[in-house]
Amino acid sequence: MARTRIAALAAAAALTVGAGLTGCGAADMTRQASPFSDTEGARTVTLSVQSWVGAQADVAVAQYLLEHELGYRVDTVQIDEVPAWDALSQGRVDAILEDWGHPEQEERYIDGKGTVVPGGDLGVTGHIGWFVPAYFAEQHPDVTDWKNLDKYAAELRTAESGGKGQLLDGSPSYVTHDKALVKNLGLDLQVVFAGSEAAQITQIKQFAKERKPFLTYWYEPQWLFEKVPMTEVKLPGHEKGCDADPEKVACAYPHTPLRKFLNARFAKDGGDAAAFLKRFRWTKDMQNDVALMIAEEKLAPREAAARWVKENRTTWQAWLPATP
Structure with a gap:
């Protein structure tokens, strides 16, 4: 993963x-x-x-x-x-x-x-996807469609995201197409790696404690959903072979x-x-x-x-x- x-x-x-x-x-x-x-x-x-x-x-x-x-x-x-x-x-x-x-x-x-x-x-x-906190999705229901993410890029900015909205990832060693997705979907986002699952969880829990908006790479099954409810952002549908070329991926992750x-x-x-x-x-x-x-x-x-x-x-x- x-x-x-x-x-x-x-x-x-x-x-x-x-x-x-x-x-x-x-x-x-x-x-x-x-x-x-x-x-x-x-x-x-x-x-x-x-x-x-x-x-x-x-x-x-x-x-x-x-x-x-x-x-x-x-x-x-x-x-x-x-x-x-x-x-x-x-x-x-x-x-x-x-x-x-x-x-x-x-x-x-x-x-x-x-x-x-x-x-x-x-x-x-298993399923990998992009998620926002449930409290943010309830306030802004359209954020759950990838086409509307740029609308909220300013709210998703952090000190690490270089003026773009932050997409928080975990470790660079996991299965991820996020950099290609951001590029190929033309989104005003910057992938920022927390470094590990533990560090990513720490950051997500801190955002949730402060009720801040965030966008994160996350996956199921995962116990954190019980502590921080999150809603998946709908990416372009996954079809067989759509992720065959890592540089050209522009589709959602599969259910595996x-x-x-x-x-x-x-x-x-x-x-x-x-x-x-x-x-x-x-x-x-x-x-x-x-x-x-x-x-x-x-x-x-x-x-x-x-x-x-x-x-x-x-x-x-x-x-x-x-x-x-």
């Missing part, structure tokens, strides 16, 4: 989440392989953790169940979306649990090299069923762990429940997972491999 998703508070939040998820040590998999991945016969699993809290919720619950119900040791590593595919192909990680669509990597590693295989749907549909991918050898020889990850499937509301505990209640991911597991036994029992 190329969303590369200001202040010491945001940095501290990001560090807290990262530390909670990398129980065996935070490894940068662009430079270092985990010693626990791709070890023949070992009851260990290495999961890639993406930087947004919804994906962290996926991994937290999967890790908890793998460890407590199936007896595996689980190593987690934080890595950006595209490098995660390289690590998956090489066996440096065993699974990606939330992918927002990377057709070039699928073609290279699934169709070409055969080193990665689909692991099934996560059960959650989020999927899991496994290293091919792990999918074949990973035993109960591979079977479990293929069966792991939950809903947007379930993911948001765990994400909210991590991001808003400040629970460690392991604690949030433990609470969710305790309260949702009938759901996760269906993910466990059938015993002989």
